[in-house]
Amino acid sequence: MIRILVADDENLIRAALAQLLDLEDDLTVVAQAASGRAALDQARVLCADRGPDGGLDVAVLDLQMPEPDGIAVAAELAGLDVHSIIVTSHGRPGHLKRALAAGVRGFLPKTTEAARLAEVIRSVAGGGRYVDPELAAEAIGAGDSPLTPREADCLELAADGATIEDIAARAHLSPGTVRNYLSSAITKLGAANRHDACAIAVRMGWI
Amino acid sequence: MIRILVADDENLIRAALAQLLDLEDDLTVVAQAASGRAALDQARVLCADRGPDGGLDVAVLDLQMPEPDGIAVAAELAGLDVHSIIVTSHGRPGHLKRALAAGVRGFLPKTTEAARLAEVIRSVAGGGRYVDPELAAEAIGAGDSPLTPREADCLELAADGATIEDIAARAHLSPGTVRNYLSSAITKLGAANRHDACAIAVRMGWI
DNA sequence: CGGCGAGGGTGACATGTGTCATGGGCCGCC
DNA sequence: GGCGGCCCATGACACATGTCACCCTCGCCG
Missing domain, CATH: 1.10.10.10 (Winged helix-like DNA-binding domain superfamily/Winged helix DNA-binding domain)
Structure with a gap:
């Protein structure tokens, strides 16, 4: 059973997403957070608790959240051995780069098919990576920032x-x-x- | 049983929302659409069909969609006797005004609690209306556009x-x-x- | 040591913008 | 018929912006 944390400041979306994932047989949403800070708090508690309900495998994070944003949260979570997946409405090449640099294992826009999210979670939980192909192409084409x-x-x-x-x-x-x-x-x-x-x-x- | 159409161009969100609503005993999602045009097509088909699966009670529409947007769709649906609820990430006073002028029966930001959406759908299906109180206050305070x-x-x-x-x-x-x-x-x-x-x-x- | 490049700065100049006064044409309304 | 509001336009002026040339100061590196 893969244990998941879902973080998104839009309550409606977060609850719906959690519901969607919980419906999968091999996935279980063990925590939800409405902000980056709350997500970190929850993750720390879960990882500290070595009891039957403790532990956390994958975090599904919205990129746009009140400080800290999804990427910052992912960077912290990497230290707790939690793999992160970033979900976002706006697919910006630069965001993808920053996310990968922060150790994010999955990155996909909210326009992807629902079924794919579950697939990506399973893959990431098993140590894999996944980046939306279209975004990846854009990011490669766009190159690095020329700005100092x-x-x-x-x-x-x-x-x-x-x-x-x-x-x-x-x-x-x-x-x-x-x-x-x-x-x-x-x-x-x-x-x-x-x-x-x-x-x-x-x-x-x-x- | 209240029959619902869900329209949102973000597949992930739309699927999750549909899942969430379908879990309620008295609600059933009979159609989904990834664009305003698709939503209108689906609604027309459902309303034309007077068979056992025909008919449509409430449409849950994202405001931000490729043309036509949620408000434009709602205006069309009003002619088909379908009540519309607008859901949006950005709560702008002006949008609320335009929505109400277009005959929208419910308006709420995506930050609202998940449980409230189901309540609002039931209320709207029964002929009621619902507007997020905070947004309503903003809209009243903001007044009309002073621009020609x-x-x-x-x-x-x-x-x-x-x-x-x-x-x-x-x-x-x-x-x-x-x-x-x-x-x-x-x-x-x-x-x-x-x-x-x-x-x-x-x-x-x-x- | 000399040279180089990046960060930080100054001054001059051409354009772009924001403001104001002014004017004419076109409604709608008292 | 007059008044006022919106629409469209012009010209003038002050200030903000974009561009360029040039300067100084550190570090760094050959």
């Missing part, structure tokens, strides 16, 4: 419509420097302006 | 980072006019710049 860390910082701060002054203040930089970084990011991404650049970077999962 | 139709158009075109020239070309307007509309929208929304204005308008569900 500072450029990415500035772009991230610019993403919510802040003005140069705001960004400079929040990044502890001179306004001119911010403009240079932004300009460089814009040309690197082939964008028309900073907001276009933000859109591209977000789509790629680079910020 | 053209202002909203320009703002919508500006949302993806287009430059004034682009917007003017796409809207068949003079660049100066676009700037006036944008400026007016910015002041009306109390925003710092056009992108801030876009963010506000999107958050309110006005574009």
Whole structure:
């Protein structure tokens, strides 16, 4: 019997997903969490408990959650010998890369067929890996972020419509420097302006 | 027995939701659809069929779907005597207003408890209505969009980072006019710049 | 040591944007 | 018929942004 933790901040979805998985004969949902923090707490308790109900095999984590997000949770869980599967609505190449770097064993968009999730859980529980083929292709095609860390910082701060002054203040930089970084990011991404650049970077999962 | 149609373009979520609802004794999921168009097709077939399996009582629709979206589908279904419930990840006041105007009978975010969905379905099947209280309060507090139709158009075109020239070309307007509309929208929304204005308008569900 | 590259900065210049005043045309309503 | 609101446009001005050239300071490495 494979013991599963399901984490998603959308109660409706989490409950439905848990229900779906519990219906499989060889799967059992032993914990649910509505936030990354709750997921970690639950996992720690389960792993500490060596009794009949203790232990945890696989975590199914939504990527978009209040801090910490699914990838951060997966990185922590890797230390507890729990294999993680990330499920997400938005398939960004960058997210996939970060997830794999964090030791995630499975990554699939919410558009995948329901039956596949169970298959992937079984495979991951047995030590396998699974990445949605389409996403994998995108990630390979997209390549790595061409942005330097500072450029990415500035772009991230610019993403919510802040003005140069705001960004400079929040990044502890001179306004001119911010403009240079932004300009460089814009040309690197082939964008028309900073907001276009933000859109591209977000789509790629680079910020 | 209440007959239900579930529509959501995320296969995983739709299957899980259908499973969850089917587990209730008095509910049965008679159709699933991965797009608005498919939902309408299914509903028409079911309503035309007056046999033992025919008929449809309630549609549970995701708001975000490839055209037509949940609200548009609900408006069509109202003509078939099918009551609709909208489920959404993002609770925007404007969406709620549009939904109610389209004759939707239930509106709830995906963060609601799983048990509540079944309750709402029963209530709606019996002719009742249900709107998430928090969303309702927001919608009342937010009021109507202060934007004129053209202002909203320009703002919508500006949302993806287009430059004034682009917007003017796409809207068949003079660049100066676009700037006036944008400026007016910015002041009306109390925003710092056009992108801030876009963010506000999107958050309110006005574009 | 000299050279190099990345981080951080300045100043100048051309464009793009936000704001304002102003005007005309077209409704709908008192 | 006048008034007011929306639509469309123009021109002018201030400020924000994007681009470029150039500078300084560290480390690092040959």
